[in-house]
Amino acid sequence: MSVLVIAEHDNSELKSATLNAITAAKELGDVTVLVAGSGSQSVADAAAQVAGVSAVLHSDAAHYENGIAEELTPLVVSTAASFDYVITAATTFGKNLLPRVSALLDVEQISDVTSVVSADTFVHPVYAGNALETVQSSDAKKVLTIRTTAFEAAETTGGSASVEALAASDAVGTVTLVGRELTVSNRPELGAAEVIVSGGRGVGSAENFAIIEALADKLGAAVGASRAAVDAGYVPNDYQVGQTGKVVAPSLYIAIGISGAIQHLAGMKDSKVIVAINKDEDAPIFQVADYGLVADLFDVVPEMTGAL
Amino acid sequence: MKILVPVKRVVDAYVSVRVKSDNTGVDTDNVKKSLNPFCEIAVEEAMRLKEKGLADEVIVVTIGDKDCETTLRSALAFGVDRAIHIKTDNVLRPLAIAKALAKLVEKEAPQLVITGKQSIDADNNQTGQMLAALLNWPQATFASEVTVEADKVTVTREIDGGLETLTMALPAVVTSDLRLNEPRYPKLPNIMKAKKKPIEAIEIADLGVSTASTLAVQRVDEPAERQAGIKVADINELIEKLKNEARVI
Ligand SMILES: Cc1cc2nc3c(=O)[nH]c(=O)nc-3n(C[C@H](O)[C@H](O)[C@H](O)COP(=O)(O)OP(=O)(O)OC[C@H]3O[C@@H](n4cnc5c(N)ncnc54)[C@H](O)[C@@H]3O)c2cc1C
Ligand SMILES: Nc1ncnc2c1ncn2[C@@H]1O[C@H](COP(=O)(O)O)[C@@H](O)[C@H]1O
Numbered sequence: 001m002s003v004l005v006i007a008e009h010d011n012s013e014l015k016s017a018t019l020n021a022i023t024a025a026k027e028l029g030d031v032t033v034l035v036a037g038s039g040s041q042s043v044a045d046a047a048a049q050v051a052g053v054s055a056v057l058h059s060d061a062a063h064y065e066n067g068i069a070e071e072l073t074p075l076v077v078s079t080a081a082s083f084d085y086v087i088t089a090a091t092t093f094g095k096n097l098l099p100r101v102s103a104l105l106d107v108e109q110i111s112d113v114t115s116v117v118s119a120d121t122f123v124h125p126v127y128a129g130n131a132l133e134t135v136q137s138s139d140a141k142k143v144l145t146i147r148t149t150a151f152e153a154a155e156t157t158g159g160s161a162s163v164e165a166l167a168a169s170d171a172v173g174t175v176t177l178v179g180r181e182l183t184v185s186n187r188p189e190l191g192a193a194e195v196i197v198s199g200g201r202g203v204g205s206a207e208n209f210a211i212i213e214a215l216a217d218k219l220g221a222a223v224g225a226s227r228a229a230v231d232a233g234y235v236p237n238d239y240q241v242g243q244t245g246k247v248v249a250p251s252l253y254i255a256i257g258i259s260g261a262i263q264h265l266a267g268m269k270d271s272k273v274i275v276a277i278n279k280d281e282d283a284p285i286f287q288v289a290d291y292g293l294v295a296d297l298f299d300v301v302p303e304m305t306g307a308l
Numbered sequence: 309m310k311i312l313v314p315v316k317r318v319v320d321a322y323v324s325v326r327v328k329s330d331n332t333g334v335d336t337d338n339v340k341k342s343l344n345p346f347c348e349i350a351v352e353e354a355m356r357l358k359e360k361g362l363a364d365e366v367i368v369v370t371i372g373d374k375d376c377e378t379t380l381r382s383a384l385a386f387g388v389d390r391a392i393h394i395k396t397d398n399v400l401r402p403l404a405i406a407k408a409l410a411k412l413v414e415k416e417a418p419q420l421v422i423t424g425k426q427s428i429d430a431d432n433n434q435t436g437q438m439l440a441a442l443l444n445w446p447q448a449t450f451a452s453e454v455t456v457e458a459d460k461v462t463v464t465r466e467i468d469g470g471l472e473t474l475t476m477a478l479p480a481v482v483t484s485d486l487r488l489n490e491p492r493y494p495k496l497p498n499i500m501k502a503k504k505k506p507i508e509a510i511e512i513a514d515l516g517v518s519t520a521s522t523l524a525v526q527r528v529d530e531p532a533e534r535q536a537g538i539k540v541a542d543i544n545e546l547i548e549k550l551k552n553e554a555r556v557i
Binding site: 068069070073091092093095096097098099100101102103104106107108109110111112121125126127128129130131132133134135136137138139174175176177178179180181182183191195219227230231236237238243244246251252262263269272273274275281286287288289290291292293294295300303304307308 | 319321324325327334346401402403406425426428429430431432433434435436437438439440441442446447448449450452462465466467468469470471472473474475476477485486487521522523524525526527528529530531534536537538539540542543544546547549550554556557
């Protein structure tokens with residue numbers, strides 16, 4: 001079986017989520033990575049080094065610079081012709097692009113695959129992770145997005161795939177990028193961090209979030225948040241962990257001033273160790289926490305930062 | 309300009325669902341159903357565009373069984389002009405939904421389709437993108453801001469690293485994210501009016517769309533339950549446990 005994995009990148013580096021997708025792909029067959037970008041040779045080279053990748057197809061053209069779905073779709077659809085599977089990580093990039101490809105291939109996409117049961121059968125969560133659906137696909141070609149937390153990242157070294165140039169599809173030109181406002185941070189990326197410190201409505205304000213950030217910096221952690229904290233403007237949108245935000249599964253997740261609504265739990269309950277700090281001893285977050293501390297966060301979080 | 313808003317009836321966001329004991333699915337009988345929250349945001353956005361004079365007509369459409377009429381009525385209560393019910397007793401997956409919607413788009417010729425980014429039951433996050441593909445229209449998913457000018461739409465999108473703004477010619481498909489707007493509480497007179505508005509019914513077969521799926525659900529399981537752990541007395545104990553017991557710091 002042959003698997004086409006669509007690489008996610010910024011024209012200089014391969015995103016770590018693609019490494020998780022490659023691991024899932026390896027369970028299905030021989031892995032080819034498609035790198036479509038502009039001035040993206042370093043990404044193609046990096047993809048060729050990833051352990052277990054057999055081939056890299058590299059298509060470089062100005063209209064692939066910004067990862068616009070309308071531009072990438074014709075290339076992915078035509079390349080997919082010779083593959084049994086088309087895969088991306090279930091990131092905003094993959095979620096945006098892949099259904100477009102799937103519809104044109106006339107295939108029913110399976111979103112957020114967490115486990116490969118067999119060549120045609122996959123498990124994926126539904127209802128905010130409260131149920132796991134096992135589905136069998138009879139489509140000749142299978143189109144899947146991969147939940148990154150369910151698969152280890154493939155090693156970035158050890159591979160020696162060939163890089164083959166692929167002719168670009170024609171530019172579509174219907175969509176123009178006006179600009180991006182990316183969150184700049186020296187902290188690890190939320191999706192790939194080993195430790196995450198998250199704050200909720202209980203933190204109270206954007207200024208108070210400094211308490212959360214100080215602890216995160218002490219632990220070398222990424223900062224996350226509940227929807228309530230994001231909606232209230234304490235932190236940027238891309239910090240949101242949950243059913244409709246990011247799904248994370250670090251070794252350690254510290255939830256501070258977060259009640260533990262099902263939509264939040266959906267994004268973090270597969271973390272290895274969960275710590276909850278909340279002043280309400282009945283907060284549902286304690287039902288999933290390995291270690292719970294009933295306390296006022298304004299007292300104990302600075303204390304913890306100081307003690308570490 | 310006409311705006312079409314596809315809406316879905318789902319198990320309410322605050323219901324905790326149970327997997328059936330025979331593992332065939334999730335028990336959805338006798339639990340509260342609501343308009344999918346992302347669809348509510350989509351309807352609100354369409355109404356705001358109309359109220360700003362940027363759209364003349366807002367149409368909502370749902371695909372599903374007879375109970376979905378209630379969902380259309382809740383959408384109508386936002387002040388929506390018309391509602392269409394594409395009828396089927398089968399539960400369709402996104403590709404079939406998108407195909408049916410594409411047929412309706414041919415008929416109604418809207419300039420803008422606003423869907424939710426995701427249905428909170430199936431969590432697919434596919435339909436809007438598939439519809440855009442089938443129509444060969446541009447798409448702007450996960451929208452947190454939408455600006456319509458003459459024949460184009462500019463959309464700020466919530467992406468993993470932050471925000472991105474795209475501009476595209478109409479017609480286009482936009483999918484709503486949580487922070488696009490805060491939906492209104494429909495006023496009583498509008499709720500009353502919504503009860504009386506006619507709903508146009510279309511049999512899915514008349515659109516020539518097959519309801520068959522290539523995906524067969526083999527089983528549905530409850531996820532492994534996480535056991536609640538222990539309560540620690542203070543920060544010192546917490547740090548000690550994290551270092552020596554869990555070994556994560
Ligand atoms: C369609 C939909 C999608 C959603 N998606 C998401 C999602 O992706 N992610 C998400 O997180 N939510 C999501 N939600 C929202 C979710 O339902 C909850 O509303 C949200 O998670 C609550 O955030 P919170 O726990 O910070 O706030 P609250 O529920 O208000 O909890 C605040 C907590 O802080 C504690 N607290 C207050 N002060 C202190 C103090 N001084 N010290 C210690 N503790 C304190 C309180 O005891 C309380 O438990 C979604 C909702 C819907 C309807
Ligand atoms: N049965 C349906 N009828 C009408 N619109 C739907 C239906 N299912 C999904 N949609 C639309 O597609 C969006 C995304 O759904 P999904 O792809 O299932 O996550 C929803 O928010 C709706 O706007």
